[in-house]
Amino acid sequence: MASELEPEVQAIDRSLLECSAEEIAGKWLQATDLTRELYQHLAHYVPKIYCRGPNPFPQKEDMLAQHVLLGPMEWYLCGEDPAFGFPKLEQANKPSHLCGRVFKVGEPTYSCRDCAVDPTCVLCMECFLGSIHRDHRYRMTTSGGGGFCDCGDTEAWKEGPYCQKHELNTSEIEEEEDPLVHLSEDVIARTYNIFAIMFRYAVEILTWEKESELPEDLAMVEKSDTYYCMLFNDEVHTYEQVIYTLQKAVNCTQKEAIGFATTVDRDGRRSVRYGDFQYCEQAKSVIVRNTSRQTKPLKVQVMHSSIVAHQNFGLKLLSWLGSIIGYSDGLRRILCQVGLQEGPDGENSSLVDRLMLSDSKLWKGARSVYHQLFMSSLLMDLKYKKLFAVRFAKNYERLQSDYVTDDHDREFSVADLSVQIFTVPSLARMLITEENLMSIIIKTFMDHLRHRDAQGRFQFERYTALQAFKFRRVQSLILDLKYVLISKPTEWSEELRQKFLEGFDAFLELLKCMQGMDPITRQVGQHIEMEPEWEAAFTLQMKLTHVISMMLDWCASDEKVLIEAYKKCLAVLMQCHGGYTDGEQPITLSICGHSVETIRYCVSQEKVSIHLPVSRLLAGLHVLLSKSEVAYKFPELLPLSELSPPMLIEHPLRCLVLCAQVHAGMWRRNGFSLVNQIYYYHNVKCRREMFDKDVVMLQTGVSMMDPNHFLMIMLSRFELYQIFSTPDYGKRFSSEITHKDVVQQNNTLIEEMLYLIIMLVGERFSPGVGQVNATDEIKREIIHQLSIKPMAHSELVKSLPEDENKETGMESVIEAVAHFKKPGLTGRGMYELKPECAKEFNLYFYHFSRAEQSKAEEAQRKLKRQNREDTALPPPVLPPFCPLFASLVNILQSDVMLCIMGTILQWAVEHNGYAWSESMLQRVLHLIGMALQEEKQHLENVTEEHVVTFTFTQKISKPGEAPKNSPSILAMLETLQNAPYLEVHKDMIRWILKTFNAVKKMRESSPTSPVAETEGTIMEETSRDKDKAERKRKAEIARLRREKIMAQMSEMQRHFIDENKELFQQTLELDASTSAVLDNSPVASDMTLTALGPAQTQVPEQRQFVTCILCQEEQEVKVESRAMVLAAFVQRSTVLSKNRSKFIQDPEKYDPLFMHPDLSCGTHTSSCGHIMHAHCWQRYFDSVQAKEQRRQQRLRLHTSYDVENGEFLCPLCECLSNTVIPLLLPPRNIFNKLNFSDQPNLTQWIRTISQQIKALQFLRKEESTPNNASTKNSENVDELQLPEGFRPDFRPKNPYSESIKEMLTTFGTATYKVGLKVHPNEEDPRVPIMCWGSCAYTIQSIERILSDEDKPLFGPLPCRLDDCLRSLTRFAAAHWTVASVSVVQGHFCKLFASLVPNDSHEELPCILDIDMFHLLVGLVLAFPALQCQDFSGISLGTGDLHIFHLVTMAHIIQILLTSCTEENGMDQENPTCEEESAVLALYKTLHQYTGSALKEIPSGWHLWRSVRAGIMPFLKCSALFFHYLNGVPSPPDIQVPGTSHFEHLCNYLSLPNNLICLFQENSEIMNSLIESWCRNSEVKRYLEGERDAIRYPRESNKLINLPEDYSSLINQASNFSCPKSGGDKSRAPTLCLVCGSLLCSQSYCCQTELEGEDVGACTAHTYSCGSGVGIFLRVRECQVLFLAGKTKGCFYSPPYLDDYGETDQGLRRGNPLHLCKERFKKIQKLWHQHSVTEEIGHAQEANQTLVGIDWQHL
């Protein structure tokens, strides 16, 4: 590009470079008006350096700016060469004890849960590792950018504020010392001058708003016509819209447009066109026109180039200032001073103010530069931090309003600095007292929520999109309020009290606007037309929840404040509901001689609201009062007398009744919005300041009222008063009203009311209500959660309310109530309730949802049955109430309560119709139980002088009075005990009667025997019950087992299985464990088994019968019968690759005949082992295909499999498949002409074969030469002497049935197609090679797995593997029968020539570059094509054996050539054995043939050891291969695990134990062969160190090593920047677990084109690294990603667990994560087994949403 610059520009550059910084600085030092001088300098030079053309050259600009502009300033500042000046400044600097490191996006941050004052206090990784907190409970998160390390801030940490590094700097900081004392007067003066001028310049130019005119003092003499069309960022338009528009407007390529859009998104602006004004204006209008249709248009400005130049330099200047002050704290202080100095225009005219106030007008890039400068200057200086905080608070309202109307995210707004200021407790307190910050925040917030109803309450009901947007932004103000309140004051000053209470007033104003907001009315008749908006109100409630709790905390810390706040809150509540009787008629209620005045009000008919924050705040304050000392000592000081209990309870009661009615189905027509509100009302996120406080308010009310009055009001609000006030109402009710719905409704309401009474009496676990502490409360929550089921840590945390520090307090108590059970390979660690805690279980625990309640009930009863106890779940013993609430218990023995209980029991006794329910009875029984427990406790704790006034037992023994004459409650219970329809409740009634007797006994305090008696009978009874239960249980188990078997059987008969997959999975696994044993069982244990050669063990032909899974027909596998096939999956693989940079470049031309020993790209075949008829499969596949086409037309849905690519799911197990393998008998037997007499030895055999090859090649040449000289040809034929018995014209007859032949072709073609990624072509000569290759590669990969897991070679292999290998090997051996004989012969000749050279094959790979096992398989399987034309009597077995020996020897030479290691110094003194001397001799021969290039190795021991170790994998693979090929059972020795089976393998493979003997026996031919191998120039090059070669044994590939601590991965990833967009941080850094590359995933910047489609970095990487299959770790998400091809993928659970045995996908919880080696191994195993694609298939079948993800863009 540089050369394109005009010569004029280059001339300018040259003149610039001639400037001398020292000279300029000298001129400035002399100047009288420095400002003018500097401005002139800038006006002259800045436009010459910056913005010289359409594209920025940042490096050149920076270089010139440093030279011409900044350099002189540095000289001026130091007064000498800055190279000396700055180090001097640094020496005088006192290093800060604050870390202040500004976080990058994605950088890990740490917060100590034990010591951080609040969760916003964080450490950088370095400080964390050097701090005491690394051994504490900590939380780890990734930073969103912005914010800095709080190390060294003593206010941020309760303990250990310094890390080791920053601790060093603390020694001198005792007294706050002015940092300027270390600087000379001169330096101070000059620094002051230059900072003042330059800072002002930067502020002026950055906030300059004119587009084509410069400020006067910077104006240029001649103005060029050069402009930029500047595009600005907004959060409204999408990337795609911007890219599309740019392509249209400025005529650029898509790539350029992406570049522009990325920069605009990152920096906030980018020039998209450079030229004259007209030219830029034109582009602007196109952009505006194109983007203004739906939304507001993109912001575009046409700016003069000189303005842009000055602005760019302004930014450079700010960063420069930031780096200069890094040298010295003195300079930093001067900058702060300059920044905060008030300007000539008074208030708000300081540079800092000016920047802050124009924040929302600046573009992103400018904002972040100056924010960073603020953080490194103002916030790092203790003195100026305070002054800055005051400026920030004074401007608070403006800044927040600007933010709310702006559209940038909060992290790009200066308003976001609030977290840095407000969370410092001393600053926050100062701002509250001096700047009234609390009130300011709350008022600012309220100002932005102007939408109110007639009563002045917020109205969210019909919110517009714009309002909703604004509302979202306004919420950040609540966060600010939270920051301010986050640390409670330890001491209260009078000012603080005053200002806090002022703030509290403002807060009450806010709550008042919420009290009663969004009221609802029950819909009758019609369903509501539109669901009202409810989320906004609840969002507000949720956001305020913590603030309310903190307000309460503050109040609790000072009694004066508490009482004042209580009074204020009460006053506001009176304002809200003072006239609650307005327009509502007073009525009188009376029951059992009690009467009370109230109003007529029906929840079901009038308006009711769920939002009652003022009432609830009062309830909270009341509890605090109850806890305080005043409540005991001076109750008269409390404003209790002003309370009107009926007024207090009215609204909370209405709200609770509303919930009951919703539950009873009375509000169905009000739609889902109400259901959702009720849900959140009880939900853990809201309940603390909603539902819980309503219960407390009712408790407060009851404790101050006559309980009878309370109950009557309650009956009235529940609209049940009639039922209980009228004697015999129940009877009339059930007979008169036949409307079943109404009865049902009333039943539910009664149940709900009883439940509420249970809660009022039983919920005393909030400190202040009952005599408990906070720990008791959490314990109880946990006990009840774990009563439902054992839970993982995170589940438990989710069910508990968090405080503002995100703590639940769970850890402190969990050990006391639960046992921890560690996780296995899958699943999570679980907490189980300790058995002794079960007695604290309360069935009517108020935080249970209905579903939880019934689950818990079931679980607890089951537990009791298991423990052989009765199944009653009586109420637990409760702690006593606090004095203020003590009288509440009387509700249980109040007349109205007894009346209600009596009435319901009466209904149960009469048991007529449906006017009662069992739940109703159950609740009454529970209440009676509670009352008995209460009385018992009273009696136990009674002191001499007190009389126990709680006399429930007496009251329930009395029968009803006159007109009713009903029996006593006790009598009714006794009756019910024997009611046959109450079987379930019998145990509970029995428990009540027993307890009743016990209490009665205590009261009479005279021992009686009957109790013991009853207990005896109970015991007997229970043991009888137990026997019965046990018998029943056994019968049940037997029945289940029977059912399962039946189900399995019927399942087997089904054709397609799409249900009960799991059951099948189980049966499959069962198969696997019992598999292979049958097949491998030795014929006779003492027999030597030989797998190949003339001496091969003859196996009697076994008939094989198989059943088709599709038609269930059984069939024998025979040569001539219809084909049976196995579902199979062929895939390319690099799992064994030793060279990931290599991949097939041009598949059309690629020759796969020789596999390189780096195994860089293989073809793997797997199968689920399920057998079908070929024709059944064909039919199935056709139907799948047809169905898929229909489905795609209809739904455009994707499936987990790609039908067009031949993929389908196995009809039985749904395993992903893409072809089928035919099932065959051992194919050799068909061709093996048995003639074992007089077989040639190796030398003879090689000679014969060479002759035959020669003859074939001659004939081939004849055929290919044109037929112009036919006579000559025939002569030549005569010339050729055909070897004896060789008949090249013979074509053997194919023995297989048509159907089998067809399947041979099908599978062969599939292997070829997938393996080479080409179009199917069954004629292609490479088809047979690919079949052999897949066979060899699959065997090699299985051998690796077995070795890695230390499993025996022929141990019990899962049957799917066994079946797959057998079929694959036999198929590969039979495939030549459907290929052209001459093609296969051609392959054989070429393969053979690689070991036995002949003239016609020249450029063959050297033996270092051939994988010998692939070669062996190819030779053995191609050999029949040659042998079938040989009638000289050489058997196939002889050929196999000689091929095997020959290849083995070549492999040994390969090993010896590459075995030179550094270990050769280690001489072994052992006497050399036969093998060692033999190998040494061989090595010497080699040494000689290689022209002494081979290193001398004296130790035969070492050589022999290398040979043995190096050849093992080959021997094992060969054993597997010949085993499956010839069907010879494996020797029993190799079936069991053991260290080495070398000898056994040699025997089985017909090899001498001393392998070197092979050479000695055939030395005649071998010497010449070895010589020819060594002659190859590649061998020479290798030995001379010019190239590398694979060594043996090849090590198994492993996934990369992962660090133990997950945060080091996060750190690594946070340092990773996108490789394509110049130093930008990657948003989704993703680690390839195969090769360790870090990729910039899921981002436009790193998309590349692959096969004509845009794909993300991961997909692109899979193609080079894993031939389409990839295993990644998404570092930010802590999630494993599997990818296969472009369309398939799934997420997999990561191998990192927290201390509770749980993964944290998405890093949401932030617990420290550690590597779980077992889980990582499991992932590695999936990879080794080639099961990743299958795993994806299963995941996608199980979760359809995975199918829709655009995996290719990851």
Ligand SMILES: [Zn+2]
């Ligand atoms: Zn730090």
Ligand SMILES: [Zn+2]
């Ligand atoms: Zn530190």
Ligand SMILES: [Zn+2]
């Ligand atoms: Zn700590």
Ligand SMILES: [Zn+2]
């Ligand atoms: Zn069939």
Ligand SMILES: [Zn+2]
């Ligand atoms: Zn299957």
Ligand SMILES: [Zn+2]
């Ligand atoms: Zn990128």
Ligand SMILES: [Zn+2]
């Ligand atoms: Zn990779």
